[in-house]
Amino acid sequence: MIRAYRFLLRPTVRQEQALQEMLADHRSLYNGALQERRDAYRHASKSTIRYDSVMFPKNGDGCRWGSAPHDRQTRVRLQGVGHVRVHQHRPVQGRVRTITVKREGRRWYVILACDNVPAEELPPTDSIVGIDMGIVYFLTTSNGEHVANPRFLDAVAKELAEAQRHLATFPKRSRQRTKKHRAAVRKVAKLHARIRRQRLDFHHKTARALVDDHGLIAHERLNTAGMTKAPTPRAAPASPRSFLPNGAAAKAGLNRSILDAGWTQFLGILADKAESAGRLTIPVDARNTSRTCPDCGHAAKENRVTQAKFQCTACGYTANADHVGATNILNRAGLALCDVA
Numbered sequence: 617m618i619r620a621y622r623f624l625l626r627p628t629v630r631q632e633q634a635l636q637e638m639l640a641d642h643r644s645l646y647n648g649a650l651q652e653r654r655d656a657y658r659h660a661s662k663s664t665i666r667y668d669s670v671m672f673p674k675n676g677d678g679c680r681w682g683s684a685p686h687d688r689q690t691r692v693r694l695q696g697v698g699h700v701r702v703h704q705h706r707p708v709q710g711r712v713r714t715i716t717v718k719r720e721g722r723r724w725y726v727i728l729a730c731d732n733v734p735a736e737e738l739p740p741t742d743s744i745v746g747i748d749m750g751i752v753y754f755l756t757t758s759n760g761e762h763v764a765n766p767r768f769l770d771a772v773a774k775e776l777a778e779a780q781r782h783l784a785t786f787p788k789r790s791r792q793r794t795k796k797h798r799a800a801v802r803k804v805a806k807l808h809a810r811i812r813r814q815r816l817d818f819h820h821k822t823a824r825a826l827v828d829d830h831g832l833i834a835h836e837r838l839n840t841a842g843m844t845k846a847p848t849p850r851a852a853p854a855s856p857r858s859f860l861p862n863g864a865a866a867k868a869g870l871n872r873s874i875l876d877a878g879w880t881q882f883l884g885i886l887a888d889k890a891e892s893a894g895r896l897t898i899p900v901d902a903r904n905t906s907r908t909c910p911d912c913g914h915a916a917k918e919n920r921v922t923q924a925k926f927q928c929t930a931c932g933y934t935a936n937a938d939h940v941g942a943t944n945i946l947n948r949a950g951l952a953l954c955d956v957a
Contacts, residue, residue, distance in 0.1 A: 617733040617892065621708050625692070625717070625724040626701040634697040635717065635724060643667035669718040679715045681708075681728060692726050702726060709733045721805045737894035744832040746946025748905065748938050749882075751873045752923060754822070756938035758946040763822060768814045769876040772807055779803045815878050823886040827893050833886065834949030836902035840880045844871040900948040906941035909933050 627635060646667055672679040680693045689708065691699040694717065710733035718725045746758035754765040769776075783800040826833055847867050852858040883899075890897045906926065908915040914930035921927050926937040 618731050619733040621728040623726050624703040625726055631697050631700050642670050671716040675712040681712045721809045735892055741831040743830045745830045746834040746942045748941035749879050750938050756942050758942040760939050768811045776807045819882040819885050823889050827889045827895050832896045834898045834945045837899035838879055844874050898949040905944040906937050908944050910943045
C-alpha cells in the first residue's frame with residue numbers, strides 16, 4: 617500500500633527564515649519556467665505568486681528522514697535549513713519515497729509519501745451498512761442512526777465575514793503591503809485553516825467508526841462538482857438586459873452547505889481506511905435513492921413528502937427519508953455484488 621503521513625514541524629526562528637527563503641527560491645524557479653506567469657507578474661505588479669510547498673523527490677536527496685526507528689523520529693534534515701523538530705503523532709510504516717515541506721498560514725508541515733506500507737486488517741465481521749450523505753444530518757445509516765452535521769463554517773461565519781470585510785478595506789493593487797494588511801490576511805487564513813483542520817478531524821473519526829464496526833460500507837457515487845454548479849441565468853423575453861428569478865440565492869446557500877460538509881474528502885478518507893483495514897466500500901448510483909420505496913419498489917418524486925418524511929404513494933410505507941435512502945443504497949450494493957458474482 618501507498619500512504620502519506622503528515623506531521624507538524626516546529627522550526628526555530630532562524631530555521632523558519634531559511635524555510636521562507638527555500639520557498640522563495642523554488643517560487644522563482646517556478647515563475648521562470650512559465651512565461652505567462654512572468655507576464656502576469658509584470659502587468660499585475662505583484663510582489664509574489666503563491667507557492668507554498670517544496671517536494672524532494674527522494675529521501676536523502678536534499679532532505680533526510682533520519683535513520684532512527686520510525687516511531688521515534690523527532691527531526692527531519694533539510695538542506696540549507698538544518699535539523700527541524702517534528703511533532704510525530706503516529707509511527708511511520710513502509711519506505712519513505714518523497715518528502716514535501718508545506719506551509720499553511722504560519723504553520724509548517726512535512727508530508728512523507730511511503731510505499732510498501734503493510735495493511736492493518738481488522739478482525740472480520742459480517743456487519744454491512746449503507747450510508748446516505750446529507751445536509752441536515754452529515755450521514756444516516758441503513759440501521760437508522762444519524763450522525764450530526766457539525767457545520768464548521770457556520771460556527772465561525774460571523775467572525776470570518778468580519779475578517780473578510782476588514783481585509784477588503786485595503787487597496788487591492790497597492791504596491792505597499794503594510795503590517796496591518798499582512799495581519800488581516802493572516803486572520804482570514806487562520807480562520808479557514810481552523811475550519812479545514814476541524815473538518816478533516818471529524819471526517820477521520822467518523823470514517824474510523826464506520827470501518828471499525830462494518831465489513832462492507834455502501835455509499836452514493838456523488839458528483840459534488842455538478843451538484844454545486846450555479847444555476848443557468850434565465851433571460852427575460854421582454855427585456856434583453858433583465859433576467860428571471862432562477863433560485864440562485866437559495867442554490868448558493870445549498871452549495872455552501874454541501875461544500876462545508878466535505879463529502880468528497882470524507883468518502884476518500886473512508887475508502888483509504890477501509891482498504892487498509894481489509895474492509896469493502898461499494899459506491900452505487902445515487903439517483904432516486906430517497907424517492908424509491910424499499911418495501912414495494914415504487915419510485916416517484918411525490919414519495920418524498922418533506923426533507924425528513926418519506927411516504928410511498930403506492931403502498932403507504934412511511935419512514936425517515938434519509939433512512940430510506942441509506943436502505944436503498946445498501947440494497948443496490950447487494951445487487952452489484954450479485955452481478956459481480
